[in-house]
Amino acid sequence: MIELDAISKTFRGNGKAVEAVRNVSLKIGEGEIFGVIGYSGAGKSTLVRCINMLERPDTGAVLVNGQDLMKLAPRELRHARKSIGMIFQHFNLFRSRTVGGNIAYPLKYRGLSRKEIVERVRELLDLVGLSDKADVYPSQLSGGQKQRVGIARALASKPSILLCDEATSALDPQTTQSILGLLRELNKKLALTMVIITHEMHVVKSICTRAAVMDSGLIVESGSIFDIFSNPQAQITRDFTATTSNLHKIYDLLNEDSPIVRLLPSQVLARFSYTGRNTVEALISTASMLFNVKINIIFGDLDILQGTPVGGLINILDGEREAVEKAVQWIIAKGVRVEVIKRGDH
Numbered sequence: 001m002i003e004l005d006a007i008s009k010t011f012r013g014n015g016k017a018v019e020a021v022r023n024v025s026l027k028i029g030e031g032e033i034f035g036v037i038g039y040s041g042a043g044k045s046t047l048v049r050c051i052n053m054l055e056r057p058d059t060g061a062v063l064v065n066g067q068d069l070m071k072l073a074p075r076e077l078r079h080a081r082k083s084i085g086m087i088f089q090h091f092n093l094f095r096s097r098t099v100g101g102n103i104a105y106p107l108k109y110r111g112l113s114r115k116e117i118v119e120r121v122r123e124l125l126d127l128v129g130l131s132d133k134a135d136v137y138p139s140q141l142s143g144g145q146k147q148r149v150g151i152a153r154a155l156a157s158k159p160s161i162l163l164c165d166e167a168t169s170a171l172d173p174q175t176t177q178s179i180l181g182l183l184r185e186l187n188k189k190l191a192l193t194m195v196i197i198t199h200e201m202h203v204v205k206s207i208c209t210r211a212a213v214m215d216s217g218l219i220v221e222s223g224s225i226f227d228i229f230s231n232p233q234a235q236i237t238r239d240f241t242a243t244t245s246n247l248h249k250i251y252d253l254l255n256e257d258s259p260i261v262r263l264l265p266s267q268v269l270a271r272f273s274y275t276g277r278n279t280v281e282a283l284i285s286t287a288s289m290l291f292n293v294k295i296n297i298i299f300g301d302l303d304i305l306q307g308t309p310v311g312g313l314i315n316i317l318d319g320e321r322e323a324v325e326k327a328v329q330w331i332i333a334k335g336v337r338v339e340v341i342k343r344g345d346h
């Protein structure tokens with residue numbers, strides 16, 4: 001549905017050149033919710049603006065629905081763009097137009113009758129849950145409602161692709177969840193392909209099927225959400241995935257020499273992580289029984305991503321030294337990644 005083939009974009013000005021996107025290739029399938037995550041300045045917005053040619057790449061190909069947008073004449077490009085909607089962090093609504101007027105705007109000059117436009121606007125307002133707001137002005141709406149108007153406007157010309165550039169970054173956590181819920185619903189109901197740009201990993205975790213991590217104009221890692229969270233490769237990906245987990249708090253406790261992590265000689269502090277489609281909890285109780293070792297969970301971060309358990313546990317294992325070692329080896333043999341963080345006898 002979307003294929004970027006070796007695209008690059010450099011901005012020049014004030015005698016400086018900024019390589020915002022560097023030789024990026026990417027394929028996004030029909031109906032996917034694809035995330036692009038990276039810190040501010042990584043090149044995410046430039047990348048996504050290349051998909052609808054708001055920015056023209058210097059080199060490479062941008063294929064959307066089988067058409068290379070780089071090769072289209074201006075008129076053909078305008079037509080092709082109708083299949084790509086976009087929403088923004090700050091909503092970009094017209095303040096002087098009503099909600100209905102904002103949504104109707106992209107329908108102008110489409111040869112629709114006034115009645116058809118009114119009907120389409122009503123349909124779109126229903127779709128985003130704002131049926132009673134047609135006549136109010138954006139200033140009378142909450143942030144979440146404004147973004148719903150942005151979504152309705154983006155969908156006015158019935159696009160097959162929706163680009164979302166930090167669409168929830170200006171919203172509080174609860175409103176973010178409701179907008180993400182709406183996007184998920186629209187993805188299903190309308191078979192919309194979505195590209196979600198964000199600097200917040202929990203957004204990626206909660207709605208994307210696959211994601212790419214961007215750093216300094218490059219895609220440093222991409223894969224399924226399961227792979228990215230269960231086995232991140234690049235350091236930057238690890239840093240991002242850590243932001244959605246409480247497991248790293250154990251290192252703060254160690255630094256503070258908290259009483260929780262002061263171990264008896266019989267104790268070992270270890271981190272268990274999912275690496276495959278196993279269930280750590282069941283293994284823990286079995287290992288505990290088999291080897292007569294007490295396993296006390298201190299932190300847990302367990303989630304189901306794409307139908308598969310992902311996450312990890314920080315535990316204190318307590319028992320005879322040899323029994324603890326055997327339990328650890330047995331858990332490793334079952335396919336769980338085990339990192340011994342600290343031993344009580346050292």
Ligand SMILES: Nc1ncnc2c1ncn2[C@@H]1O[C@H](COP(=O)(O)OP(=O)(O)O)[C@@H](O)[C@H]1O
Pocket residue numbers: 011012013018019020038039040041042043044045046047
């Ligand atoms: N129109 C522009 N002119 C000059 N530099 C730009 C322009 N747009 C973006 N940049 C630069 O390109 C880099 C990537 O920016 P951007 O794509 O907005 O990153 P992100 O969305 O990840 O924060 C930054 O260094 C930014 O300053």
Ligand SMILES: [Mg+2]
Pocket residue numbers: 044045046166
């Ligand atoms: Mg940006």
